[in-house]
Amino acid sequence: MKYLVKPLFAAAIALSPISAVAQSTVYIPNLAELSGAGAVSGTNWRDGIILAVEEINAKGGILGRKLDVPHVDTQSEASIARAQIQKMIDNKPYVILGPVFSGSVLPSMELSKAAEIPQIMGGEAAAITQRGNPYIFRTAFGQQVSMPKIANYMRDGVKAKSVAVVWVNNDFGKGGRDAFVAEMTKRNIKVVADVSTESGQVDFASDVVKVKNSPAEAIFVYTNEEESARFLREARKQGIKVPLIGETTLLGQKVIELAGEAANGVKGHVGLTADAPVPALQAFGEKFKKRFGYANDHNGIKGYTAVYVIKHVTEKIGKFDSKAFAAALHGMTITPAQEPGILMEATWDKNGDIDRQSFLGEVVGGKQKIVEILPKAGL
Amino acid sequence: MSAFIQLVVSGLATGAIYALVAVGFALLWQTSQTINFAQGEFVMVPAFFVLVAIKYWGFGYWPAIAVGFAISALLLGAAFKGLVVEPMLRHGVLPLVISTVALAILMKEAVKDFYSSQAQQFPAIVEGTDLDFLGAVVSTQSIAVIVVAIGAVALLNWFLSSTLTGRAMQATAQNRNVARILGIDVERMILYTFLINGLLTALASFLISPIYLAKFTNGETLGLAAFVAAIVGGFNQVRGAVLGGLILGILDNLAAAYVSAQYRAAVPLVVLVAVILWRPQGILGRVEERSV
Numbered sequence: 001m002k003y004l005v006k007p008l009f010a011a012a013i014a015l016s017p018i019s020a021v022a023q024s025t026v027y028i029p030n031l032a033e034l035s036g037a038g039a040v041s042g043t044n045w046r047d048g049i050i051l052a053v054e055e056i057n058a059k060g061g062i063l064g065r066k067l068d069v070p071h072v073d074t075q076s077e078a079s080i081a082r083a084q085i086q087k088m089i090d091n092k093p094y095v096i097l098g099p100v101f102s103g104s105v106l107p108s109m110e111l112s113k114a115a116e117i118p119q120i121m122g123g124e125a126a127a128i129t130q131r132g133n134p135y136i137f138r139t140a141f142g143q144q145v146s147m148p149k150i151a152n153y154m155r156d157g158v159k160a161k162s163v164a165v166v167w168v169n170n171d172f173g174k175g176g177r178d179a180f181v182a183e184m185t186k187r188n189i190k191v192v193a194d195v196s197t198e199s200g201q202v203d204f205a206s207d208v209v210k211v212k213n214s215p216a217e218a219i220f221v222y223t224n225e226e227e228s229a230r231f232l233r234e235a236r237k238q239g240i241k242v243p244l245i246g247e248t249t250l251l252g253q254k255v256i257e258l259a260g261e262a263a264n265g266v267k268g269h270v271g272l273t274a275d276a277p278v279p280a281l282q283a284f285g286e287k288f289k290k291r292f293g294y295a296n297d298h299n300g301i302k303g304y305t306a307v308y309v310i311k312h313v314t315e316k317i318g319k320f321d322s323k324a325f326a327a328a329l330h331g332m333t334i335t336p337a338q339e340p341g342i343l344m345e346a347t348w349d350k351n352g353d354i355d356r357q358s359f360l361g362e363v364v365g366g367k368q369k370i371v372e373i374l375p376k377a378g379l
Numbered sequence: 380m381s382a383f384i385q386l387v388v389s390g391l392a393t394g395a396i397y398a399l400v401a402v403g404f405a406l407l408w409q410t411s412q413t414i415n416f417a418q419g420e421f422v423m424v425p426a427f428f429v430l431v432a433i434k435y436w437g438f439g440y441w442p443a444i445a446v447g448f449a450i451s452a453l454l455l456g457a458a459f460k461g462l463v464v465e466p467m468l469r470h471g472v473l474p475l476v477i478s479t480v481a482l483a484i485l486m487k488e489a490v491k492d493f494y495s496s497q498a499q500q501f502p503a504i505v506e507g508t509d510l511d512f513l514g515a516v517v518s519t520q521s522i523a524v525i526v527v528a529i530g531a532v533a534l535l536n537w538f539l540s541s542t543l544t545g546r547a548m549q550a551t552a553q554n555r556n557v558a559r560i561l562g563i564d565v566e567r568m569i570l571y572t573f574l575i576n577g578l579l580t581a582l583a584s585f586l587i588s589p590i591y592l593a594k595f596t597n598g599e600t601l602g603l604a605a606f607v608a609a610i611v612g613g614f615n616q617v618r619g620a621v622l623g624g625l626i627l628g629i630l631d632n633l634a635a636a637y638v639s640a641q642y643r644a645a646v647p648l649v650v651l652v653a654v655i656l657w658r659p660q661g662i663l664g665r666v667e668e669r670s671v
């Protein structure tokens with residue numbers, strides 16, 4: 001009789017409804033800034049993920065397993081992000097999605113690295129992929145890729161000889177500011193005002209006065225979306241006349257919505273946008289708006305493509321193996337022909353950095369207008 | 380010089396809004412010994428009443444503003460008095476303070492859950508055009524904020540000093556028992572104070588939200604700034620609260636521009652400590668005197 005107990009017990013466990021559910025789904029938790037200073041970014045990222053998960057699950061999931069993607073709020077706090085990712089790791093995820101804020105990615109990615117779980121996130125700070133972590137992957141350019149592009153535009157498009165830089169004092173902003181200043185120095189463009197602002201800052205009157213009274217021929221604004229909108233409104237109030245140049249966080253749809261008329265005339269480099277002359281991106285933008293009732297920004301595209309990266313790589317390796325996943329994604333190029341959900345051809349290098357085409361854009365009449373497509377950087 | 384003028388004008392605009400909120404602090408304290416630590420959230424939430432009226436009920440801007448004032452007076456004035464202050468105050472000031480802290484959290488989380496955690500655009504009362512003033516570009520929005528806020532405080536001052544009801548409120552603030560003997564309906568006067576506070580915070584909300592954007596976290600900054608302003612100016616004087624608000628607004632801007640943007644948040648607290656050390660009753664406050 002005792003020889004029968006163990007096999008019967010094991011069979012009972014295997015056939016139980018709980019086990020059946022676990023086998024039929026794959027756990028891919030998402031950690032995002034759903035409140036606090038990063039709510040705009042995190043909500044877009046989450047909704048992009050929701051859209052992709054709904055599509056994939058409606059078609060039967062990945063390798064026959066549906067995606068189980070719970071969304072956890074970091075409250076835009078690094079300490080909460082770190083605690084939440086530890087809880088996720090305890091539940092043995094296949095891949096972790098998020099967070100978006102670099103300040104939350106940096107402390108949390110050490111835990112996913114130790115657990116050998118791939119983490120596909122939205123952070124853009126250069127430092128993220130410079131720490132030899134084989135489990136971290138970007139969904140957007142790192143600053144070491146985007147800043148040379150914006151610097152070239154500052155030199156060739158704006159033709160500025162002197163610039164002011166306004167940046168947010170967090171990991172994202174500091175990394176961007178350092179990369180931007182280095183690129184300006186290489187091009188003999190003088191940084192005549194260097195203004196640090198705070199994450200979540202609401203009053204930009206003094207910051208605008210500082211840059212306004214500098215001899216800058218252009219102002220580079222590198223803050224998160226809500227702060228960018230507040231800065232633009234204040235700049236408009238104080239009658240700033242020199243060009244306002246930025247990255248995706250200055251030209252994004254949410255910034256345009258919040259800043260209103262004050263966003264008109266803003267120019268810069270855009271990594272991802274649904275307004276690009278790329279049919280797949282435009283179709284995504286329409287789907288997103290229909291599903292959630294608002295226009296997505298670049299974080300929506302980042303979240304959406306992150307899930308399709310998981311689908312493509314998993315189908316390629318033919319199993320749910322976290323270590324094999326990470327190894328396979330290094331050096332991989334995914335084209336829309338291979339995986340339509342990737343929207344644009346993208347390549348990941350050995351550090352987890354992503355390379356793809358990008359855009360130069362400007363805000364005209366309350367809408368983002370793409371004026372030029374830039375080629376891949378060739379990492 | 381033009382930069383200095385711009386900083387002062389911007390500071391005055393922000394300070395005028397702090398003043399509105401600080402006056403509410405002072406009024407509540409004088410008439411009912413209520414220290415409202417949800418005062419910042421009282422400024423945050425009326426903007427969302429207006430946004431709901433515009434977005435979901437299809438109201439135009441001005442009707443929505445009227446709705447915002449009405450709901451604020453009702454909920455942040457009468458309901459706050461009846462449901463929070465009266466039941467708690469009989470147990471002492473400390474339980475009431477703790478209740479208002481809890482109320483602040485409740486309001487913040489409720490806005491986050493029921494409306495949005497994201498910042499929302501809020502329309503300004505006037506279109507922003509630039510004016511040249513001594514070489515400085517000054518926005519009509521800033522001027523409008525200063526005029527409306529100072530005008531509201533002046534109107535309140537006139538009401539308190541020149542109308543029968545206002546004088547009755549002052550009498551209630553100075554000595555409740557004597558006011559009763561004189562036949563003043565003390566409870567009604569206290570209710571009026573709460574209604575006025577609701578309206579003042581709503582006005583502050585409608586003026587600040589186009590600049591800060593409407594967001595559930597806005598109360599954190601505003602509540603602290605207004606509380607400090609009220610103490611700096613003198614908690615027992617309306618004019619003190621006004622002065623405190625204006626000083627704080629200007630100092631904040633000048634400190635951010637000429638000292639350090641990183642330490643700007645510490646400036647109000649340094650001023651607070653200095654005032655407590657050298658003039659504990661506040662700049663315009665009077666020792667042991669209470670009047671509105």
